[in-house]
Amino acid sequence: MxxxxxxxxxxxxxxxxxxxxxxxxxxxxxxxxxxxxxxxxxxxxxxxxxxxxxxxxxxxxxxxxxxxxxxxxxxxxxxxxxxxxxxxxxxxxxxxxxxxxxxxxxxxxxxxxxxxxxxxxxxxxxxxxxxxxxxxxxxxxxxxxxxxxxxxxxxxxxxxxxxxxGGTDCDDTNADVHPDNIEKCDGVDNDCDKYVDEGFNIGVSCTSQQGAKGIVTCDPSNSTQTICATR
CATH class of the missing domain: 2.60.40.10 (Immunoglobulins)
Structure with a gap:
């Protein structure tokens, strides 16, 4: 053998x-x-x-x-x-x-x-x-x-x-949150990719139109844009 x-x-x-x-x-x-x-x-x-x-x-x-x-x-x-x-x-x-x-x-x-x-x-x-x-x-x-x-x-x-x-909706209580949604600047993971407000550079240093130093934050009146928040 x-x-x-x-x-x-x-x-x-x-x-x-x-x-x-x-x-x-x-x-x-x-x-x-x-x-x-x-x-x-x-x-x-x-x-x-x-x-x-x-x-x-x-x-x-x-x-x-x-x-x-x-x-x-x-x-x-x-x-x-x-x-x-x-x-x-x-x-x-x-x-x-x-x-x-x-x-x-x-x-x-x-x-x-x-x-x-x-x-x-x-x-x-x-x-x-x-x-x-x-x-x-x-x-x-x-x-x-x-x-x-x-x-x-x-x-x-x-x-x-x-x-x-077994699905992909990370928040099944909110119809504005799903994988094919567009990410907004609102503190929410709108597109279920596990990231919040990506692409808006939140927290980055900025200078306002008046020349004051601040940081980039979401615009509370428009979730598609940001503002330079100063103290």
Whole structure:
């Protein structure tokens, strides 16, 4: 037995063969249409190039009444790349989550925004009941996993589900706070990026029009601008 193992090892060394890593095997299965865990739907965005990375998405719902879920991928700066819908035979229900695989090629970007919109309509028409998004970093040669809960709670009615129920709304009591909002100068994290009043240079030294020294603060009468507050 030892002799056979040594012979096999020697043959591998002589031919320069390597044993593929687990990551390589997972990527190969993903790109070659193998594996039941992501067979419900495929979003192929390789533009005719070989598949070299991918995202495995699990779409879930804890309540009935979701007729259609649209899943879309954008670049990190918001440019749409592609989308697909889960409905009919791939409808998402509490009894059945759905697997979606997104395939990408080597020459594309590495930072993406993964979106989902849930509709009562089976055709993904009308106003979505919830919107979710995740930021996904996807280097070449990798497979990333993502989970989207298509029935998250949206207490403030801004169509973004609460973080506490799998969504991305960091304040589900305020409809003016959600991930796609524009940051204001008001002491609030308006766009849910964990930063407050970014881009307004709050606290930086300044000089007023009268020549007095002060610091930059939010203008209480206009949340889109700042003032130089002096003592």
């Amino acid at each position: 030892r002799g056979t193992s040594a012979l096999m090892l020697g043959m591998l060394l002589l031919c320069g063969c390597t044993v593929p890593s687990d990551d390589d095997v997972i990527l190969e299965r993903l790109c070659s249409h193998a594996g039941r865990e992501f067979q419900d739907a495929t979003l192929q965005l390789t533009d005719g190039e070989p598949c070299s990375r991918g995202i495995v998405v699990e779409v879930r719902s804890w309540r009935y009444g979701i007729g259609c879920v649209r899943v879309a991928l954008e670049t990190g700066n918001g440019r749409p790349i592609g989308s697909t819908s889960l409905r009919g035979q791939t409808q998402v229900t509490p009894a059945k989550s759905r697997g979606l695989r997104i395939l990408l090629a080597e020459g594309q970007e590495t930072a993406f925004r993964l979106y989902s919109e849930s509709f009562e309509s089976e055709l993904c028409t009308g106003t979505p009941s919830t919107r979710l998004f995740q930021l996904v970093d996807l280097p070449n040669g990798t497979v990333q996993s993502a989970r989207l809960d298509s029935a998250g709670t949206d207490a403030d009615g801004d169509q973004y589900a609460s973080i506490d129920t």
